[in-house]
Amino acid sequence: MAFNLPPLPWLRAFEASARLGNFTRAAEELLITPAAVSYQVRQLEQHLGYPLFDRVHRELALTRLGQTYLPSVEKAFSDLSIATVSVFGERGRKPVRFRCLNSFGQLWMIPRLSDFRQIYPDIELQMISASWAETLNPELFDIDIRFGDGTWTDGSVAFLVNDPVIPVCHPELSLDPALPDIQQLAEAERIDIMGVVDTWESYFRMFSHPVPKRNGLQVDQTLSALELAANGHGHALVLETLAAPYLESGRLVRSANRQLKSRHSYYLVTSGPLEALPGDAKLFCHWMSQKLAADAIT
Structure with a gap:
């Protein structure tokens, strides 16, 4: 099969120049001279018949x-x-170091790591847990998996998934299907998670119900809220992805079918562009993105 492609060095020079902003920085990355980069880009433009850059100073x-x-x-x-590393591996591999929130690590990542290990048995992972999103430190980890509004400025930010927020409870606290669920939730004991934006107040306002007074426990971790709910201490409002293991095991059930679209999402934060990550780190990010997307569909 014939491919109508320009020479790959020309394309590489174009990609690096576009990403880095000038020929000098591209030359440093590609280990050639700026003149050589400029020449390759001009050859590509001549090959395509159109200019790709406006030269401004x-x-x-x-x-x-x-x-x-x-x-x-x-x-x-x-x-x-990705294909090259998947088939042939990579020399001089280093562990893929990633950081994530405790709740995400315990409830989503760890149950799925066996799948990653089966696919990529030669890739070593290092997971660092965090309670809150903190400044990226590329010397300690390559990838930061954060939950928030995506407006961080300490690295490159890539969207992963937006997850709905759902109310859950112990099966014995299930609501009476014959009565309005929103009113029953307003009267029930509810567990509040401090520091989140998607609160019970937001939930009741979304469904045009007066906001009731707090009448339950307050915690600072989703894990704590889920464990309290699983032990019958009230209804918790949590991300569906994090509640999934409890729902699948039967320790928790949905309190109601009403759900709230979260104002925050999961993101990947890296010190540079995703394309600049080492091959193993790219494979990990690609695997995680596919898994999260598949979970969102199911």
Whole structure:
């Protein structure tokens, strides 16, 4: 099968120049001279018949066609890198170090790590737990899995998944299906998680119900809220992904079918572009993104 492709060095020079903003920085990454990078980009432009950059002093600005072309080139290199490492492995591997919130690590990540290990038995992982999102420290870990609004400025941010918030309780505290669920929840004991944006107050307002007074325990961790609910201490309002293990085991049931769209989401935060991560780290991110997407569908 014939492929109508420009030479790969030209495409690599274009991708690096677009990502780094000028030929000098691209040359440092590619270990060639700035003149060589400039030459390869011009050869690519001549091959395509269109300019990809507007040269503004020493900086580069993508043309409209360059902006359209770049995502496909980036994806092609990323896919090629993932496929190469998947089939042939990578020399000089280092552990993939990632940090995530305790609740996400315990309830979502750990139950699925056996799947990752089966697919990539030669990749070593190091998981660091955190209670709250903190500043990225690339010397301690490569990848930060955060939950929030995605407005962090200490690294590159990539969206992972948005998860609905659902009310859950011990089976013995199930609501009476013959009565309005929202009124029963207003009168029931409820567990509040401090520091979250998707609160019981938000839940009641979403369904146009007067906000009742607090009448239950307050905790600072989703894990604590789930354990309290599983032990019959009230109804908890939690992310569906985190409640899933409890629902599957039968320790908890949904209090009501009404759910709240979370104002926060899960994100990947890295010190540089995802494309610049080592091959093993890219494979881990790709696997996690696919798993989260599959869970969201099911």
